[in-house]
Amino acid sequence: MRLTEVGLDHFRNLASVTLEVSPAGAVLVGSNGQGKSNFLEAIHYLARFRSFRGTRHADSIAFGAQHFRVEGHVVCGTGQSRRVAVAADRRTRRVSLDGQTVARPADAAGSVLAVLLAPTDLAIIGGGPDQRRRYLDGLLTSTSRRYARALPVYERALRQRNELLRNWPPVAGPELASWDETLIETGMVIVLARAVIAERLARRFTDVGAQVAGAVDRLGYELEYRPSVPGSADPASNAESVAASWRQALTESQPRDQRQGWTTVGPHRDELLIQLGGHRLAQFGSQGEQRTAAIALRLAEAELLESESEHVPVLLLDDVFSELDEDRAGRLLKWLGDRHQKFVTTPRPLPQLGNGLVQWRVDDGRIGPRLAAA
Amino acid sequence: MADAVETLIEELAKLPGIGRKTASRLTFYMLKQPREAASRLSEAILQVKDRIVFCETCANISEGPQCVYCRDPRRDDALICVVEEPSDIQVIERSATFRGRYHVLHGHLSPLDGVGPESLTVDRLLGRIQNGDVEEVILATNPDVDGEATALYLQRTLNPLGVRVTRIARGVPMGGSLEFLDELTVGEALTGRREL
Structure with missing residues (x-):
């Protein structure tokens, strides 16, 4: 399962934008507080219809705005494509599938499958x-x-x-x-x-x-x-x-x-x-062993999700590589291969990420021009 | 706004299910009504407080020492239906399927709220069973966590008295289609199935 396009409106500090996404995914590079993780949160919203931070929907609305909206175009392995959107104002949240609001969010569950790997997993x-x-x-x-x-x-x-x-x-x-x-x-x-x-x-x-x-x-x-x-x-x-x-x-x-x-x-x-x-x-466990185990647990979860749904979930890797030594990071990347579409956040460009991943710079909420392909 | 109007709005807004908006609608409606209408309403409210007491037998609301169900000679003394609140009796009566007596607990067990058996009318229920010719007690407490625990407690307490204790059924509602039920309800209905 791969996202082909992601649209954002008034989501946290991110500027409203529609982004075309490559089948391999993207690496979001930027300093702390620029909005890299917010982008992962937006994609997570498409999968679970709530924040992985455990905050209220209203907290995801940009300052000064009345609502937010996240939309994703997704294509699954069979070639079937869908449009999933989540919008919320201060009172309600609506989930829609191909332009139709669903009565219960559960009816749209599984349209986007995503697994998040984050430092908090430790x-x-x-x-x-x-x-x-x-x-x-x-x-x-x-x-x-x-x-x-x-x-x-x-x-x-x-x-x-x-x-x-x-x-x-x-x-x-x-x-x-x-x-x-x-x-x-x-x-x-x-x-x-x-x-x-x-x-x-x-x-x-x-x-x-x-x-x-x-x-x-x-x-x-x-x-x-x-x-x-x-x-x-x-x-x-x-x-x-x-x-x-x-x-x-x-x-x-x-x-x-x-x-x-x-x-x-x-x-x-x-x-x-x-x-x-x-x-x-x-x-x-040492820090390195605990981190490895946290990653293994989430990836095991991704495989489980795949075996149950017969769709390959999207992986959201929030600042995962900076915490690993080079050997482990390299092996993790190799193991991941290009089966999954990946969205990776990192404070520094990742030289090892060669395989078709587009690098985006995130600066003060703007997801901006690509760096030279590394 | 005039003080009298404001006072009525405030009083009405204290009622359950009534917000300030509804309270002010009701107030302006009353303003347009003749004086007798207002007088009938305020009298009716006072009567509820002055005349209604709790039945000495079953603890239901009543206008005398005995409530209408305990006074009715055509009702079956051998059957007692135990409910949490007087309002539950209204629901069962509307079903027109029960002709026994009632017993109102005035709540359910909830240690978190400091409610134990002694705060409910359990002792009085035991007294009724020991002194009368009750054959069956139907436990109609709510099918939620606290209601279930209350029913189990009563079952264990009443069993030694040699009376038959039953629990209202859970499961598929009338006119429902299996297709639209959640698996938990269907599971309950299957576990609680009966012979035809």
């Missing part, structure tokens, strides 16, 4: 288990409506149950147990979905990790899902027996839950182990 690898759970939640919420429904219900029941535990002892057992069934019912949906997606990411993660790291890290990159409730992630066992092991886990943890004042088992305690040669990268 937190997934180097941060606490909550970061990795949030990563899985984000991935699953955007791909499974069942998951998107189950997660907030689970979280609500969990908060209610924890509130009871915090005020222990005045509360009696049956009242505590009345929240358990909802935890189990929605928790089972959450854990099974996490197990399935982790399994599908794991092999790709190891492959990409090995390719990007080359001989440097001879030991393997590994990803493994460890659910907090024993036996809850086995897709082969039937729902009744899984529910039974949940009930047992909750019963067994009850004395501890009461002592500590919160629920100590469940998917909110799951871990997605990310290891190199059997050691947890969060604790023992």
Whole structure:
């Protein structure tokens, strides 16, 4: 899948412009604060209809303007072409497909597929288990409506149950147990979905990790899902027996839950182990290893997306190369090849990027004339 | 603007679902009405506050110690339908399919809001079952997180009393087409299927 044209109107600090895009993509060169990442954010809007910064739509409107609009022409492998646009004013956001506003943004989902690699990904690898759970939640919420429904219900029941535990002892057992069934019912949906997606990411993660790291890290990159409730992630066992092991886990943890004042088992305690040669990268990884793992995880995600949609996603590489040593950067580029259309931001021109990528200079919101092809 | 007009607008705007714009529309509408219309409205509002109490049996709203449903001799004493709010009774009555008695909880379990069983009318419900000839209790709390937990709590509390406890069904709405339902609702409907 490739973008052939991108149009911007009043998006953040970017000047309104319509850009023709080469099939290989583009490298955006410029100092900090000029608007390189804003351009990636605009393309991300076409894929997910919201900001990767987690900000409100109104925050993406240029100062002094009343609305923004981003439009992309996209051609997929089969040759079919579509026009996707996202526009928002201070109150509403509209998504349109080939000029027709869609009733629900979900109806236009998947028209543009994009995966973002950003320096903030490092937190997934180097941060606490909550970061990795949030990563899985984000991935699953955007791909499974069942998951998107189950997660907030689970979280609500969990908060209610924890509130009871915090005020222990005045509360009696049956009242505590009345929240358990909802935890189990929605928790089972959450854990099974996490197990399935982790399994599908794991092999790709190891492959990409090995390719990007080359001989440097001879030991393997590994990803493994460890659910907090024993036996809850086995897709082969039937729902009744899984529910039974949940009930047992909750019963067994009850004395501890009461002592500590919160629920100590469940998917909110799951871990997605990310290891190199059997050691947890969060604790023992070097910066370079953690960065490699972050890139491998996103690229594994891109492959997963491709296998599910049968379209090659666009890659948005936000300041990824400047953080890697030359060997890794070179191997990453080689591995990427030209399968994906790429949009790359960098403070300095990248000499290694020879393969058809057009270089654009970004200066004070203007995406400007090309530098001499490097 | 005249003070009296401003005061009425402010009071109306405090009502749920009414903003300042609607409040001022209502105010100017009342200005054009004859005095009797205004008097009937203000009297009706006062009557609601003065005459309505909670039924001593089921905690529904009532004009006397017993509400209309508890007084009605044709209703079935063996069946009690438990709801969260008095307004839920109106919905069930409109369906014209239930001829038993009611019990109003006045809320649902929510530890985050400090609501436990003692803040609801659970004790009174237990008393009704112990003293009467109730055979079945239908739990019609809302099918959301808190309503489900409340239903489960009641089920566990009522079971030892030897009464049949049932829960209203979830699933496919009447006149609906499967094609347009989300997978969660269809899943619920399949799990809760029944023999024909």
